[in-house]
Amino acid sequence: MDASSAFKDSLPTTPESLIEKLESLDIAFTVHYHPPLRTVEDSKEYRDNMPGMHVKNLYLRDKKKRNYLIVAEEDRMIDLKSLHSTIGSDRLSFGSADRLFEMLGVRPGAVSPFTLINDAEHRVSLSIDAELMTADSLYFHPLVNDTTLGVTPEGLLRFLADTGHQPQLINF
Numbered sequence: 001m002d003a004s005s006a007f008k009d010s011l012p013t014t015p016e017s018l019i020e021k022l023e024s025l026d027i028a029f030t031v032h033y034h035p036p037l038r039t040v041e042d043s044k045e046y047r048d049n050m051p052g053m054h055v056k057n058l059y060l061r062d063k064k065k066r067n068y069l070i071v072a073e074e075d076r077m078i079d080l081k082s083l084h085s086t087i088g089s090d091r092l093s094f095g096s097a098d099r100l101f102e103m104l105g106v107r108p109g110a111v112s113p114f115t116l117i118n119d120a121e122h123r124v125s126l127s128i129d130a131e132l133m134t135a136d137s138l139y140f141h142p143l144v145n146d147t148t149l150g151v152t153p154e155g156l157l158r159f160l161a162d163t164g165h166q167p168q169l170i171n172f
Helices: 005-010 015-024 080-087 097-104 113-118 130-134 153-163
Strands: 030-033 053-062 067-073 092-094 124-129 138-140 147-151 168-170
Touching: 005 015, 015 113, 015 147, 015 153, 053 080, 053 097, 053 130, 067 080, 067 097, 067 113, 067 130, 080 092, 080 124, 080 168, 097 113, 113 124, 113 153, 124 130, 130 153, 130 168, 138 153, 147 153
Parallel strands: 053 138, 067 124, 124 168
Antiparallel strands: 030 147, 053 067, 053 092, 138 147
C-alpha cells in the first residue's frame, strides 16, 4: 500500500477525522490537493498557491529504541551523526516502515506532526526546527501524501498541545 488517500480507510485516523479535530480546536487551515508526493523534491513542483515554509519530516529511532519525529525546514541540512547530541538521544537511524505505522499510523511519505494524533501513549518525541516558528504558514500532509494542509505555527502548537506533545525547538 502507498500513502495516498486511496488507502486512507486502512489508517487508524483518517484525514477527515484529523480535519474535524482541527476544526474543533478552531485551527484555521488551507487544503491543497495534488498527486502523491513522497519527497521534498516531488513537492517543490506543487507550490504555486502555497506561500510560507515547507518542511521535511524524519521518523528516527535511537539505539535504546526510543522514537523521534524531527520537523525541519525542507532544505535544512541535517547531520544524523551529530543530531543525537542536539536532541539528547543516543545515535539515530531511520525507523522502519512497520515501526512508523505502529507508532504514528502512517506510511512512508505521509509523516508529519499531524501523525502525533495517533500517538496517545506519547512514545514519539518531537523536535521542531525553531526557524519554522517564524513562518506565516507551514505545510504538512494530513496523514496521506496527496493532500497538504497549511497552518500557522500557532495553530500547529495548539494541535500539539491537544495531543499532549510538547515540541523541543532546536536550532540547527
